[in-house]
Amino acid sequence: MIPHIHRRSFGTGPRPVLAIHCSLAHSGAWRGMGAALGDMATLHAFDLPCHGKSSDWDGRGVMHDTATDMALAVLDDLGPVDVIGHSFGATVALRIAIEHPSLVRKLVMFEPVYFAPAMADDPAFAQVYARDTKVFDDALDADDRMAAARAFSATWGDAASWDDIPLSTRTYMADRIFFVRDSASFLINDSAGLLAPGRFAAADMPALLVRGAGSPWALPVSEAIARRLPQAQQITLDGIGHMGPITHPKEASDPVRQFLNAT
Secondary structure (H helix, E strand, C coil), X not given: CCCXXXXXXXXXXXXXXXXXXXXXXXXXXXXXXXXXXXXXXXXXXXXXXXXXXXXXXCCCCCHHHHHHHHHHHHHHHHCCEXXXXXXXXXXXXXXXXXXXXXXXXXXXXXXXXCCHHHHHHCHHHHHHHHHHCHHHHHHHHCCCHXXXXXXXXXXXXXXXXXXXCCHHHHHHHHHCCHHHXXXXXXXXXXXXXXXXXXXXXXXXXXXXXXXXXXXXXXHHHHHHHHHHCCCEEEEEECCCCCCHHHHCHHHHHHXXXXXXXXX
């Protein structure tokens, strides 16, 4: 069963866009980009399972499947549209583009955290990933969710001190930090089998991969995905980290506007 889906829209432009947020955020993360793109597009955003005002995942099956089904339910009301995703949300966007290409006109991914292709291309990447996430894994194994959230933020945040983040936000992140581990079956182990020969070829729409110059792991993951997509472009934005769509919405929106307007 698909959980209750909380939705909201940003912008008033004529071009409909499905926007899928990152882990530990909510649909409001698109407010800044919605304002920046609002003259040309309307961003239709929803809260992922266990996030915002959507219902929790029931723990059955694979969590990424549930997140994807929720996105497809929103698309049922929109029809074929452009799809934009950030981090975990970008992995859902990519999966929809591969499994349901007729629903996606253009695909934009801000630093998708689909690590499986990079690990398949370079086994050493898996060793680096395991080493660099050990503090996070140890904290989660000890059921210290606040410490796990702090470690996660140190890797994926944009250099903000953990103690400078409002307590309400830190608590929100810690309460949902299990979501990161629940994502691993798809992000690391490719539970949907997207790496099977020929599957990426179905996503033959124009695709844009955006990464921040200051982000860890972004380059090998982006390049591994781009190698497999028929029409992939890649760009790097200086002065932006992994959270660029939230922290620098104007800068993140400029290449998206150009990409969506291109014929």
